[in-house]
Amino acid sequence: MRVIDILADKHQDWFAMAKSFGISDDDANELVQQMYIRINDYVDDPKKILYNETEVNTYYVYVTLRNLFLSSCNVKNRQLFVDYETVRRFIESIPDDNNTEEKIKFDKVIDKVEGIVDDWYWYDKKIFNIHFFEEMSMRKIAKDTKISLSSIFNTLSNGKAKIKEGAIEEYRQYRKAKRKNTE
DSSP: OOHHHHHHTTHHHHHHHHHTTSOOHHHHHHHHHHHHHHHHHHOOOGGGTBSSSSOBOHHHHHHHHHHHHHHHHHHHTOOOOHHHHHHHHTTTTSOSOTTSHHHHHHHHHHHHHHHHHHTSOHHHHHHHHHHHHSOOOHHHHHHHHOOOHHHHHHHHHHHHHHHHHHHHHHHHHHHHHHHHHHO
16 A cells, blocks of 8 residues: 555544644645645655554654645745744734733733743754744754754744743733723
8 A cells, every 4th residue: 555545544634633723624625735745755765654554653744734834834924833923913903002901911921922932042042033033944944954853843842832831821811901902
């Protein structure tokens, strides 16, 4: 059996993974199709993607889907990573009046996130800034720096978790103030 056939048997799982990035059904289907093409074109050794003759390395597929998603985000100039990027997206929606409760709460979220990131080791901070502010995909960072993709992925995942955990209360207060202003 060909690798592509084995992958196709788990199409719904790949679709669910793609949907977890917060995209529409059509975009998720497109992303999964791109993943099939990428794996078919670039994976010469089935052992890279299969644990045995029928069991797929789902982590490999996830990383492929995620990198394709990040690449498409960069091309379309869309925002990445829902939790941290949701905060960034609100920048344009914040009222210009610096005295509003919403603006004050938003500034607290940004200050908290910046404080968390400032306390990181220089390597983690640099990878984070390159990925989020220069909007470079993990794969491109790995290629340009010769740092393993798994190291970059782990660094960003750990950083995202630290931000989410450390700034959750400030973020909740901001959302509460935002809802209050829209009522």
